Amino acid sequence: MGIIAFIIIGLIAGLIARAILPGKQSMGLVATTLLGMVGSLVGGLIGSLFQRNGRLFDLHASGIIMSVVGSIIVLLLVGAAGRRRVHA
Numbered sequence: 135m136g137i138i139a140f141i142i143i144g145l146i147a148g149l150i151a152r153a154i155l156p157g158k159q160s161m162g163l164v165a166t167t168l169l170g171m172v173g174s175l176v177g178g179l180i181g182s183l184f185q186r187n188g189r190l191f192d193l194h195a196s197g198i199i200m201s202v203v204g205s206i207i208v209l210l211l212v213g214a215a216g217r218r219r220v221h222a
Contacts, residue, residue, distance in 0.1 A: 140171060140174065141167060141171065143170065143174055143197075143198060143201055144167050144168070144169075144170030144171030144172075144173070144174055144201070145163075145166065145167045145170055146170065146198070146201075147169075147170035147173050147174055147177075147198065147201035147202045147204070147205045148166035148167055148168075148169040148170030148171075148173065148205055149166060149170070150202045150205070151169065151170065151173060151202055151205035151206045151208075151209050152166060152169075152209065154202070154206060155206060155209055155210070155213075157213070159209065159213070169205055169208060169209060169212075170201065170205050172204070172205075172208050173201055173202070173203075173204035173205025173206070173207070173208045173209075174197075174200075174201040174204060174205070175204065176204030176205075176207055176208055177197070177199075177200030177201045177202070177203050177204025177205070177207075178197065178200060178201070178204070179204075180200060180203070180204060181197065181200040
């Protein structure tokens with residue numbers, strides 16, 4: 135997968151993850167893209183646990199779904215870390 139496709143998929147996954155999760159996430163377009171890109175890596179690693187072919191970074195429908203799932207996981211972790219830091 136090319137870097138441009140990785141950035142575009144990251145942006146889409148980040149936007150979908152932010153739309154799915156309730157609450158206010160104060161991040162701009164670049165942070166949303168980075169969220170989606172990290173989520174794509176996390177989702178790809180999680181998805182690779184269920185595949186036998188060993189291909190982590192192929193672009194297909196389940197990869198996009200796992201990118202969104204990974205982005206949601208990362209967003210939840212970032213939100214939990216932010217709440218813990220503010221209240222500590």
